[in-house]
Amino acid sequence: MRILFLTQWFQPEPFFKGLPFVKALQARGHQVEVLTGFPNYPGGKIYSGYNIRPWKFELMDDVPVHRLALFPSHDASGVKRILNYLSFGLTAAAFGPFLIKKPDVIYAYNLVTLGLASSILRTLYRCPVVYDIQDLWPDSVMHSEMMKQSILQSILNTWCRFVYRKASHLTTLSPGFKAELTERGVPEENVSVVYNWCDEKHLSMADKDDAIISEIRGKESFVVLFAGTMGIMQGLDTVLDSAHMLMKIEPKVKFVFVGGGIEQKRLEQSVVQRNLTNITFIERQPPEKMNTILKAADVLLVHLKDTVLFRITIPSKIQAYLFSGKPILMGVQGDSADIIRDSGAGKVVKPENPESITMGILELFRMSEAERSVMGKNGRKYYDKKLSMQAGVSCFENIFYRLLEK
Structure with missing residues (x-):
């Protein structure tokens, strides 16, 4: 099976579902390709050894990794954090189709800002998209006080519902998340609980x-x-x-x-x-x-x-x-x-x-x-x-x- 691993974060960032997950899939005979951003989490600064450019390819422990430009940030500023998320979502949508090989399935990690990229890739390659929901947007953004209540919440809510319903399947980290997603109109059979693991x-x-x-x-x-x-x-x-x-x-x-x-x-x-x-x-x-x-x-x-x-x-x-x-x-x-x-x-x-x-x-x-x-x-x-x-x-x-x- 060819799997596209679509995520804003990947090693060397501290990401438990990054390289270890990919290597575990490879060990089971699957081919995995990664589309991600330049490493800047959690400090909000680009890691030593990397310079932002439109695109960079690297082979990391026999895993093909495509890195795309983004706005680096991870501070208390809600505007900067949103720019960080949106920038990668846009570059993934714009450049992703030209960089990756045709996948059998797309695994998209967490951010609803990847919705545009995953929708384009799904339409282009006619393959299913599995969205791994770790944060319940827009709730998590509003609760984190990254931004005040505003019309932006309504826009985010509409976009989230679109992304959740368009995904072929959603996985989530808890029974409570599953119940909440089904209340928002996602069919129960389209949501599975897959508990997170740690950096074993x-x-x-x-x-x-x-x-x-x-x-x-x-x-x-x-x-x-x-x-x-x-x-x-x-x-x-x-x-x-x-x-x-x-x-x-x-x-x-x-x-x-x-x-x-x-x-x-x-x-x-x-x-x-x-x-x-x-x-x-x-x-x-x-x-x-x-x-x-x-x-x-x-x-x-x-x-x-x-x-x-x-x-x-x-x-x-x-x-x-x-x-x-x-x-x-x-x-x-x-x-x-x-x-x-x-x-x-x-x-x-x-x-x-x-x-x-x-x-x-x-x-x-x-x-x-x-x-x-x-x-x-x-x-x-x-x-x-x-x-x-x-x-x-x-x-x-x-x-x-x-x-x-x-």
Whole structure:
């Protein structure tokens, strides 16, 4: 089977469904060609070794990759972020048909701004398009405060409905997303839930860093670790409030934030102003160190603001946390909470509720190490069975074959 992999992001950007996914498809005998942009995520600057030009071809680990020009940006500016998305969508539509070989199926990753390109390619080559929906547009754009409510929301909503209905098939990351898409008019049989997987290769590495472990663990501490993006929608002020409460209730509890984002500096300033001595920030680390970092914690924290959208979202860090085999404190309602309950991998608390988070941490703190270990093992078993890359690739492969049989 010839598969066109249409995505704005690809390696060397940190993209879990990029090169590893393509290599897994190749290992099953499929030919995959990639149409993508110049690497600039997450910093919004073009990576060293690349210069923006109309088109560049490279062979990456025996994978043919076509890179097209885009407007690099990934900051808090809604206008710049939209320009980033639109620019690649337009160049893919304009140049894609002249660069790629005829595919049997097109896999388009996430952005509805790829709708024009995928529609043109689908019409030109008369092949099915599978859209992998990771963010529910336009909801995710509006909730992220990238732009204010305006006529643009109406335009985006109309365009999204067009893209969703024109796709041959949609895959999505959660049951809640599927339900929402069917409510918007997409036939239920045209939507499949395919859970995301994590970066299994890097999370299996044992790149031990004693200095980082020491920084995380401290002395006789019970470590609650948050890894990933520190943005507006993570609602991490609530976690700071919980840390303030726990300074008095249980001084052994320590919070560690690993990563970066537009809220990091403000959060660090707040920690200093409030004299929260039980919080440590560690800069974003390379993927090969994350296994060591996650395993150094006692509990791994997930937290998002309490919105309707996030109740049907499964943050990508959940897969990495489950894979690591550590207990999870889940501060997200809905589908994410269901995974923790079904797997027995941790505790569920109310988001944006410092009292609930504090009580959840204390429950885990007061458990024996053996009890917490069982939770971690439960999570890893659940991941291997339902969320692993091989499970996901098999789902996509079955969808591709079904579409070709029609």
